[in-house]
Every structure is written in C-alpha cells, then in structure tokens.
Amino acid sequence: MNTSIRREKALGMVVACFMASQLVPCAIAQSTEPVPVQQATVSAADFQKLQDAVAKLSDQVQKLQQANSAQQQTHADDLDQIKRLQDQVGQTQQTAQDAEKKSTAVAQSQEQELQAPLDEATVNHNFQMLGDAEFQYIKADNQHGTFYQADFAPIFLYRAGDNILFEAGFDTTLQNNDGGGYSTTFNLSFAQMDYVINDYVTLAAGELLIPLGTYEQRSAGWLNKIPDDPLAVDALIPGSEIGAELQGAIPVGNDGKFFNYAVYGANGPSSTDNTADAGSLDLGGNVGARSDGINANLHPDPSGGGRLGFFVPFAKPHTDLEVGISGQTGEWDNSGNYNWSAGVFDAALHLGPNFELKGEYIKTSYGTDNMGEIRQDGWWVQGSYKLAGLPFDAPIIRNTELVARYDSLNDGMGTTTQRETAGMIYYFTNTFLFEGDYEFLNTNKSNPNQNPTGNLILQLSLGF
Amino acid sequence: MSIYKQPNALFPTTLAAVIAIMVIGGLASDLCFAQSVSGASPSPTNSPSAQPNSSDANAVVPGQITGAELYSIHCNRCHPERYPTERTAANWKTINLHMQIRANIPPAQARLILKYLQDNSGR
Numbered sequence: 115m116n117t118s119i120r121r122e123k124a125l126g127m128v129v130a131c132f133m134a135s136q137l138v139p140c141a142i143a144q145s146t147e148p149v150p151v152q153q154a155t156v157s158a159a160d161f162q163k164l165q166d167a168v169a170k171l172s173d174q175v176q177k178l179q180q181a182n183s184a185q186q187q188t189h190a191d192d193l194d195q196i197k198r199l200q201d202q203v204g205q206t207q208q209t210a211q212d213a214e215k216k217s218t219a220v221a222q223s224q225e226q227e228l229q230a231p232l233d234e235a236t237v238n239h240n241f242q243m244l245g246d247a248e249f250q251y252i253k254a255d256n257q258h259g260t261f262y263q264a265d266f267a268p269i270f271l272y273r274a275g276d277n278i279l280f281e282a283g284f285d286t287t288l289q290n291n292d293g294g295g296y297s298t299t300f301n302l303s304f305a306q307m308d309y310v311i312n313d314y315v316t317l318a319a320g321e322l323l324i325p326l327g328t329y330e331q332r333s334a335g336w337l338n339k340i341p342d343d344p345l346a347v348d349a350l351i352p353g354s355e356i357g358a359e360l361q362g363a364i365p366v367g368n369d370g371k372f373f374n375y376a377v378y379g380a381n382g383p384s385s386t387d388n389t390a391d392a393g394s395l396d397l398g399g400n401v402g403a404r405s406d407g408i409n410a411n412l413h414p415d416p417s418g419g420g421r422l423g424f425f426v427p428f429a430k431p432h433t434d435l436e437v438g439i440s441g442q443t444g445e446w447d448n449s450g451n452y453n454w455s456a457g458v459f460d461a462a463l464h465l466g467p468n469f470e471l472k473g474e475y476i477k478t479s480y481g482t483d484n485m486g487e488i489r490q491d492g493w494w495v496q497g498s499y500k501l502a503g504l505p506f507d508a509p510i511i512r513n514t515e516l517v518a519r520y521d522s523l524n525d526g527m528g529t530t531t532q533r534e535t536a537g538m539i540y541y542f543t544n545t546f547l548f549e550g551d552y553e554f555l556n557t558n559k560s561n562p563n564q565n566p567t568g569n570l571i572l573q574l575s576l577g578f
Numbered sequence: 579m580s581i582y583k584q585p586n587a588l589f590p591t592t593l594a595a596v597i598a599i600m601v602i603g604g605l606a607s608d609l610c611f612a613q614s615v616s617g618a619s620p621s622p623t624n625s626p627s628a629q630p631n632s633s634d635a636n637a638v639v640p641g642q643i644t645g646a647e648l649y650s651i652h653c654n655r656c657h658p659e660r661y662p663t664e665r666t667a668a669n670w671k672t673i674n675l676h677m678q679i680r681a682n683i684p685p686a687q688a689r690l691i692l693k694y695l696q697d698n699s700g701r
Contacts, residue, residue, distance in 0.1 A: 240672040273672040281676055310675070313685045323680075331680055332656045363684040368642040370651065374682040423682070427643070427651050434651055462655065544658040577657065 244269045246336035246577045253570040263287050277310040304354050319358040325376040325421040326351045326440050327458040327474045336575040345523040346476045346492025352397040355380035370427040382417030382444035383454045390447035392485040417444020432467040452481030468503035494521030515539040531557040545577040645694030648687050662698035670695040
C-alpha cells in the first residue's frame with residue numbers, strides 16, 4: 115500500500131511540474147515585458163494547445179494509474195505466493211527434522227542391539243590353522259628301539275575383528291594298548307578366548323596355558339630344541355588349567371624394552387582319588403565338569419597366580435635378555451585342608467643371532483595327610499649354538515645347530531633325578547628340521563629296568 | 579642316598595664337557611665374527627627380516643626400534659623366523675595377534691611388526 119501511495123504522489127508532482135513548466139515562462143514573459151491588460155488574453159490557439167496538453171497528460175495519468183493497479187495486483191499475488199512458499203518450506207523443514215529424529219532413533223536402536231564389536235559384521239575376521247607334527251624314534255638303554263610316535267598338534271585360530279581371538283590346540287598321538295592293538299589319544303592342550311581390551315590389558319579365558327615360567331607357553335612341541343620336556347616342567351607344574359587371566363605389557367622407552375604381567379584364577383590342582391595323600395596330587399585334572407553331575411570345583415576355593423617379566427634388547431642385534439618370576443597357590447585336596455604352591459624363576463638370553471641360553475628354576479610345596487609337607491624343586495638350563503656363526507659356508511655346517519641341556523628333579527619324596535642331554539638340529543628349511551639327542555639319566559632309584567640310564571631320540575619336526 | 583649307575587657317570591660328564599666347550603667356543607667365535615655374519619641364521623642363510631622392506635612406516639627413526647627389528651627379535655626368541663611372503667596380510671594379522679598374546683609383547687610393538695609383515699606379505 116505504501117508503494118502505491120508514493121506512486122500517486124509522484125504522479126501528481128509530475129503533472130504539477132509539467133503545468134508549471136508550461137505556465138511559468140508565460141508568467142516570466144509577462145513580468146519582464148509589461149504589456150497592457152487587454153493584450154494578456156490567451157489566444158484560442160494557445161488555449162486549444164493547452165487543452166490538448168492537459169488531455170494528453172490526463173491520458174498518461176490514467177495509463178499510469180492502470181499500470182499501477184496491475185502492478186499492485188501482481189505484487190499482492192507475489193506476496194501470496196511467497197507466503198505459500200514460506201509455509202511449504204516450513205512444512206518441509208519440519209518433515210526433515212522429524213525424519214532426522216526418526217533416523218537417529220533407529221540408528222541408536224540398531225547400535226544398542228548390535229553392541230561391540232561392530233567389525234564382526236564386516237570381512238575383518240579370519241580363520242586358519244597353525245601347529246606342528248613330529249615323528250620320533252627312541253632307543254632306550256635296556257629296551258628295544260622303537261618308532262615311538264607320530265604326533266600331530268594343530269592349533270586353530272579364529273580372529274573375530276581386530277581384538278578378539280579364539281585359539282585352541284590339540285595333541286593327537288598313537289599309543290600301544292597293554293592287551294594288544296593301539297589307541298589314538300586326542301587331547302585338548304588349550305582352548306582360550308582372548309580379548310585385547312586396550313594396549314595394556316588383555317583378557318583370556320578358557321583352558322589356559324599357565325604362565326608358570328615360559329616353557330609351557332613358548333617352548334612346547336617343535337619350538338623346543340630338544341624333543342622332550344625338562345623333567346621339572348613335566349613333574350612339578352600344570353601345563354594348562356581352566357580359568358581366566360588378565361595379561362599385558364608396558365613398553366619402557368622406544369628401544370624395545372618392556373615389562374609384562376599376567377594374573378589369573380584357575381580351578382587349581384586336585385586329588386586323583388579324593389584323598390590328601392602325597393601320591394594323589396593331580397596337577398592338571400581339575401577341569402570343572404564332574405562325573406556326579408554337580409557343577410562345582412573339586413575343592414572349596416580356586417587357585418590364584420601370576421607372572422611378572424622384564425624384556426630388554428641390547429644394542430647389538432639379536433642380543434636380548436628376558437627374566438621373569440611367577441607363582442601360584444591354592445587348595446588341592448577335596449577337603450580344602452592343604453594348599454599347593456609353586457614358584458618359578460625363568461630367564462632367556464640371546465647373544466647374537468646364533469647363541470641362546472635359557473632356563474628355569476621351579477619350586478613347589480603341598481601339604482599331605484600321610485607325609486606332611488612335600489617340598490619339591492627342579493631346574494633346567496639349555497644352551498644352543500648355530501654353526502652359521504662360524505666362518506664356514508658349507509650348508510651342512512651352516513644349517514646345523516648344537517644344543518645341550520642339564521635338568522634335575524627332586525620329587526620331595528626321596529627320589530632325585532639328573533639328566534644331561536646333548537644333541538643337534540639340522541634345518542632342512544626354517545620349519546622342517548631333524549633333531550638327534552642322547553640323554554644320560556641318573557636317578558637314585560634302584561631298579562635300572564624301570565629307569566633307563568640313557569635314551570637316544572631322533573625326531574623329524576615340521577612347524578606350520 | 580643316590581645310587582647312580584657308575585659305568586655311565588664318566589661318559590655323560592665327558593660328553594657334557596665337550597658340548598660345553600663347543601658351545602663356549604662357538605659363542606666366542608660368534609662374537610669374533612659377529613660383524614661378518616650378523617643376521618645369518620641356519621636356514622635359510624639370509625634372515626627373512628633382512629629382506630628389503632618397502633614400507634616407509636618402517637623407516638629407521640633414530641632411537642626407535644623398527645618393525646623389522648622387532649620381528650626378528652621376538653620371533654627368534656622361540657622359533658626360526660618365517661618369511662613375510664609365506665602368509666597373506668589377513669593371515670599375518672591373525673598370527674600376529676596370536677603371537678602378541680602368547681609372548682605377551684606390547685600391542686604397540688606388535689603393530690609395528692604387523693606393519694612390516696603386511697607390507698612384505700605374500701599378497
């Protein structure tokens with residue numbers, strides 16, 4: 115409305131100016147050239163001219179008024195259309211906001227339903243098999259030589275995303291039966307689920323390789339440079355137990371040093387015959403499931419343990435040292451009257467790419483009904499040298515490694531055993547190798563037929 | 579009371595001494611010839627981790643250990659090194675996680691090792 119008023123005012127001013135422009139010169143002429151009054155009359159021609167001019171101006175004013183009306187109508191239509199568009203935009207924005215809210219709600223709902231790990235739903239998972247196979251020939255003193263065993267020990271790995279791993283190891287061997295024929299043993303060596311919570315904590319649960327020392331976790335099977343285990347490892351500590359564990363490592367600096375730790379709870383050892391006699395200790399048999407159908411541990415409380423280690427690489431390549439101390443304690447007899455406890459010190463030294471020295475000292479004790487406190491201990495130390503370190507290029511030399519081990523065992527019940535082992539490894543490839551060892555066994559038991567004083571062991575091993 | 583079998587007592591002791599001398603002599607030899615044979619392993623003669631590394635991420639940073647070095651150090655603690663080309667990148671990721679847990683090494687170091695292995699993997 116204001117616009118139309120301004121236009122009318124402007125039109126009036128135009129008409130006034132035009133009339134003034136026509137009349138003023140006449141007035142000026144009259145004022146500058148005084149004439150008699152009778153000579154001031156307008157001639158008919160001028161008057162007609164003036165009438166024509168006024169008529170023309172009237173037409174122009176009418177046309178402008180018509181144009182102005184049309185423009186006003188157009189303007190009003192434009193305003194209506196703008197208002198309608200604004201309303202539509204508002205509705206569209208509301209619709210979009212509602213859709214966004216719904217979408218967010220749906221996404222949150224789906225996220226709550228899926229939980230972590232989301233990458234499980236992607237292709238970021240993997241399954242594969244590792245493991246090893248061994249074939250042995252043994253000639254024991256006072257015994258017939260025999261092709262001893264064919265051992266197949268696969269490890270199955272399933273990685274579910276970046277931080278979750280399931281790993282299970284089996285050991286399959288053949289064994290002669292007493293009454294003839296043979297049987298195949300199929301043992302579950304370990305089966306654990308691992309969840310890397312962050313850079314410093316990993317949760318593991320299941321049938322765990324117990325971190326009492328490092329041998330059980332890192333040296334069993336083809337990894338060890340001597341075919342059989344140290345006496346003290348086999349006799350004094352459990353290889354695996356069912357439980358849960360938190361482990362992790364903390365770097366120290368940027369040159370490779372770190373501390374590592376492990377704390378765990380497990381069912382612990384048990385009794386083979388429900389008694390608390392010295393000979394009844396069963397280190398690895400308490401697997402949780404009971405034959406009577408009761409879901410309970412064989413004794414009142416589980417065991418607890420842990421390991422603390424430190425690894426340091428030195429400036430010289432392949433030169434490093436790891437030391438660790440570990441222990442476990444807990445009830446072992448069904449009544450829960452006695453504890454079984456173990457402590458292990460382990461160390462591994464590498465001096466260059468060819469020399470390795472490692473060993474463990476193991477000490478255990480447990481209470482019994484018939485023999486009081488049984489205190490056992492044992493240790494082993496193993497050194498090896500790869501002849502590739504010598505200045506000879508012959509493959510027979512470069513692919514050979516010499517190895518020697520000394521180990522001992524005191525069972526705490528009157529029997530002590532020492533064993534010296536000397537042998538060699540020939541590497542056909544980095545994973546296919548031949549091992550030949552001779553063991554000298556010394557024991558204070560009086561019956562040599564039950565305790566051979568020497569064993570020759572030949573083994574082919576393949577790691578895959 | 580120990581009742582050792584005396585006939586065998588001298589022989590194993592002698593053999594152990596011989597082996598010990600060989601090991602000690604070998605160690606001394608290794609230290610003497612370390613410069614010329616550094617990185618060598620029995621089989622194959624060239625260490626897998628000595629293979630050319632195409633990754634810039636494993637470029638040597640003064641004062642910081644590399645993925646190749648960590649791979650060589652940690653693998654050789656338990657078994658001979660494997661060639662990175664023996665496995666695919668996805669398989670190395672699984673094996674690396676398995677070894678990280680088994681040897682209880684820091685994940686930060688394991689990531690450097692994995693980077694080296696995947697950069698040089700068989701695929």
